[in-house]
Amino acid sequence: MERRRILAVANSEEFRDVSLRQIVPRLADRGEYVASEASFDRMLREAGQLAHCGRAKAPGRRPRAEHAATGPRQVWSWDITYLKGPVKRSFLCLYFVVDFFSRRIMGFAVHEVESSEHAAALIRHSWQEAGRPEGLVLNSDNGGPMKGATLLATL
Numbered sequence: 001m002e003r004r005r006i007l008a009v010a011n012s013e014e015f016r017d018v019s020l021r022q023i024v025p026r027l028a029d030r031g032e033y034v035a036s037e038a039s040f041d042r043m044l045r046e047a048g049q050l051a052h053c054g055r056a057k058a059p060g061r062r063p064r065a066e067h068a069a070t071g072p073r074q075v076w077s078w079d080i081t082y083l084k085g086p087v088k089r090s091f092l093c094l095y096f097v098v099d100f101f102s103r104r105i106m107g108f109a110v111h112e113v114e115s116s117e118h119a120a121a122l123i124r125h126s127w128q129e130a131g132r133p134e135g136l137v138l139n140s141d142n143g144g145p146m147k148g149a150t151l152l153a154t155l
Contacts, residue, residue: 002039005034007043007047007049009023010023010040010043020037020040020041021037023040024036024037024040067100067137067139071101072099072101072102072104073101074101075136075137076097076098076106076137076138076139077097077100077138077140078096078097078098078119078123078138078140079095079096079140079141080093080095081094092111093110093111093112095109095118095119095122100139107122107123107126108122109121109122
C-alpha cells in the first residue's frame with residue numbers, strides 16, 4: 001500500500017517534473033507526510049524510475065589508483081590530523097609525510113590552521129631534504145588542502 005501511494009505521489013501531475021529532494025519538503029509545507037526521502041528514493045529506484053538527468057555526466061566508477069613501492073623514496077603518503085591544543089576545545093593541525101616502503105616520517109609540521117600553503121611548504125621541504133627523488137608518487141585523500149591551488153601548483 002505504501003509503495004503504491006509513494007509512486008502515485010511521485011508520478012502525480014504536481015510532482016512529475018520535480019526533483020526527488022523537493023517532494024517531501026513540499027508535502028511537509030502542506031502538512032502532509034507520505035514517506036521519507038529515503039523511502040521515496042528506494043521505491044522509485046525499485047520501480048526503475050530514477051535516472052540521471054541534466055547536462056552533467058552521470059557519476060561513474062573510476063578504478064582506484066594503486067601504487068607499489070619497491071624501495072624508499074618512490075611513494076609517499078601525506079595527511080593532516082588534529083591534535084588537542086593547549087586550551088580546551090582548541091586544536092592544532094599536524095601535517096606529516098610518510099614513505100610507503102620504509103614507513104619513515106619524511107617530514108612534519110604543526111600549524112594552527114589547515115591550508116594548502118602549509119601543505120605545499122612541507123612537501124617541498126620534505127622533497128628537498130630527501131634529495132629531490134625523481135618520479136616520486138604522492139598519495140593523499142581528497143581533503144580541502146589536498147586539492148588547494150597552492151599545493152597543486154607546487155606539485
